[in-house]
Amino acid sequence: MIRLVAALGLGLAAAALALTNIVLYETPVDISPTAPSAQRNMREAQAGATGLTASADSTGFAETFARPLFTPTRRKFVPVAEGAPAPTQVATDPTPPTQPVASAAPLPAPALLGISINGASARVLLKSAGADAANWYGNGETIDGWTVSGVERDAATLERGGKSTRILLYPPAPPATQAGGGDG
Numbered sequence: 001m002i003r004l005v006a007a008l009g010l011g012l013a014a015a016a017l018a019l020t021n022i023v024l025y026e027t028p029v030d031i032s033p034t035a036p037s038a039q040r041n042m043r044e045a046q047a048g049a050t051g052l053t054a055s056a057d058s059t060g061f062a063e064t065f066a067r068p069l070f071t072p073t074r075r076k077f078v079p080v081a082e083g084a085p086a087p088t089q090v091a092t093d094p095t096p097p098t099q100p101v102a103s104a105a106p107l108p109a110p111a112l113l114g115i116s117i118n119g120a121s122a123r124v125l126l127k128s129a130g131a132d133a134a135n136w137y138g139n140g141e142t143i144d145g146w147t148v149s150g151v152e153r154d155a156a157t158l159e160r161g162g163k164s165t166r167i168l169l170y171p172p173a174p175p176a177t178q179a180g181g182g183d184g
Contacts, residue, residue, distance in 0.1 A: 072170055110143050112156050112167040122151035 067074040113134050114125035127134035128144050137148050150157035154169045 109165050124156040
C-alpha cells in the first residue's frame with residue numbers, strides 16, 4: 001500500500017512539472033531592448049548606490065580602453081631616456097679646464113618596438129631616432145651602424161664599434177613612492 005501511494009505521489013509531481021513546463025513554453029517573452037534613457041537612469045542609480053559618479057562614456061569602459069593591452073603593467077608606456085644628463089654638481093674651483101673637451105654625442109641606439117620569434121627565426125622591430133616608420137631586422141642586419149647580434153623574448157642586443165648594448169622591450173618601471181601610510 002505504501003508503495004502504491006509513493007508511486008502515485010511521484011506520478012502526480014511529474015505531471016505537475018510537465019504541465020508547468022508546457023505553460024511556461026507557451027508564455028510570450030518580451031526580448032526587445034530597453035529604452036536608452038532607462039539604461040542611463042539605471043546606470044546612474046547604480047553609480048549613486050555605490051557612491052561612484054556616473055561616467056559620461058556610454059560603455060563605462062573608458063579606463064579599460066585607455067590601458068595598453070600588451071604592456072606588463074597595463075600603464076601607458078613612458079620611454080626612459082638612456083642618455084639623459086646626470087645632475088651636474090657645481091665645481092668649487094672656478095678655473096677652467098686646461099683642454100676643452102670636445103666629444104660628439106654618439107647616435108642613440110634604435111628604439112625596440114617589438115620582437116617576433118618563430119622557431120629558429122627571430123626578428124626585432126626597430127625604429128631609428130627621428131624616423132617615422134619602423135622596420136623588422138634579423139640577426140646580422142644593420143640599422144644606423146648598429147648590427148643586431150642577439151634576440152631574446154624581451155630584449156635585443158645591438159653592436160657597434162666593438163661595443164654592445166642590450167635594449168629591453170619593456171624598460172623597468174621607476175620605483176613607486178608610497179605616500180602616507182605606516183604607523184609612524
